[in-house]
Amino acid sequence: MRAAVYHGPKDIRIQEVDDPRIEEPTDVIVETITASMCGSDLYLYQGEVEEMVAPGRTTLGHEICARVVEVGPQVSRFKVGDRVTFPYSVSCGKCVACEQGQTAHCETSGKAIYGFGVAFGDLGGSQAEMVRVPLADGHLVHVPDSISDEAAIFLSCNLPAAVIAVDAADVRAGDTVALIGCGPTGLLAQRLLNHSPAARVLAIDPVEYRRQAAAELGATPLDNDENTVEAVMDATGGRGVDTVVEFVGRGPALSLAAAITRPGGIISGGGVYLEQDHPTSLFDLFFKNLQLRLNGFANAAMGLPRARQAIEGGLLDPTEVISHRVSLDEFPDAARAFSERTPGTHKLLITP
Ligand SMILES: [Zn+2]
Ligand SMILES: [Zn+2]
Known part of the structure; x- marks a missing residue:
């Protein structure tokens, strides 16, 4: 598959990498419909936390709307073809931290975050054509028909x-x-x-x-x-x-x-x-x-249901903050404009 790979500060390259595969029976593989760049990605993108990333290998991105393309044998809540999103951090829904609502501190996943470098579970990011979702039944979420692909992006984090x-x-x-x-x-x-x-x-x-x-x-x-x-x-x-x-x-x-x-x-x-x-x-x-x-290390899995209700209830339309929609090939230039706060740059969406 193709992915945006971090090579150094403000140096992201689109290249072929290995497809993600089912590694644990609780995994799901999803194909990205839309992904995005978050302000918190800038710490990694700008090279401010170099010890957290593996240049030449790390992919970024923790916001997604995707479609399920493969399901591990122990996954019960999802099937191929489902339209889904995930909160930016991986949570099992069963450990003590998850039961306390501290899903970002999930003891099973070890505080893993999609696309946030080796320090947070070394998981692939959403700025790629496909993503492996561990512990899928614990935190992956169906996107209802009432919520568009672009609106669903905002359920992951923002x-x-x-x-x-x-x-x-x-x-x-x-x-x-x-x-x-x-x-x-x-x-x-x-x-x-x-x-x-x-x-x-x-x-x-x-x-x-x-x-x-x-x-x-x-x-x-x-x-x-x-x-x-x-x-x-x-x-x-x-x-x-x-x-x-x-x-x-x-x-x-x-x-x-x-x-x-x-x-x-x-x-x-x-x-x-x-x-x-x-x-x-x-x-x-x-x-x-x-x-x-x-609450910056947000328990997004806990906030997600109310975020979904806010959209479905018409409290807000999050897509109004989207300023740029780019392809994966256009993403490196768009990411630079996002980091430099080029006038008019708000939310940046990527459609691989
Ligand atoms: Zn974020
Ligand atoms: Zn947990």
Whole structure:
């Protein structure tokens, strides 16, 4: 099959690799209908976590809509031809972690993530023509006819992450919410916040076209620069926002959240933090009695049913954040534009 293989920072090449095959009786093989690139892929794509990848072998991608083409002998819930998606991490549905709802920490899969390098199970990614799905009965999901191929992509990661983070933000009537990070997941969160009792949302992003996109969905846009804290304080009578929903996953974003949240407020983090150290002041968190609720290592299998309901119920149409649709051959150039935040680049879909 053909796959997008990581060779080095910003160097992805389309090449022939071995077809995935059934290795365990609980495996399913799927053929990719549509895949995509997630903001969290950028850590690997940009070479920020080189120890996690195997250049020349690792394929990326953990978001998919696919069709089942082969089924292991112990798989009971799926048959050839089924249209499916998976949450980005592999979970068995039976271990203690899964029973506790911590499906990203599945003890059976060992926290395996599709297309996230050797550190997370060394599984093939969705940016390829086919993918092996281990423990299929535990986490693979049928896509109902009411959900399109393109909408199904968002069930793997972005929309469950947005649902989980907005829920954890515990928004109350009249709240002022700060949304930090207006990439695709941030924009989906903005749609969800429009249905929350929040009085207003301040959308913070250093990239003009992204915060403009949030503004078009109803947020008040704010640049992320040296004046952001002052601007938020000006907008909130000097008190700060009631709750923050964050999708950046970098130290400065967490520091900003701590600085702009009112005493007793909530920071709901949906971002992926792979840095070992960051400069957020524990004193700031302590002195304001802030509640830090990190769910960036999202239990997507748990959030997925509600994400599906949000689409089916017409709460939002996630496909509105798609800006680019490319073939596998066009993907290396499109990935570069995505990583460089070329104006107008939101969600990038790949159709192999
Ligand atoms: Zn993702
Ligand atoms: Zn498990």
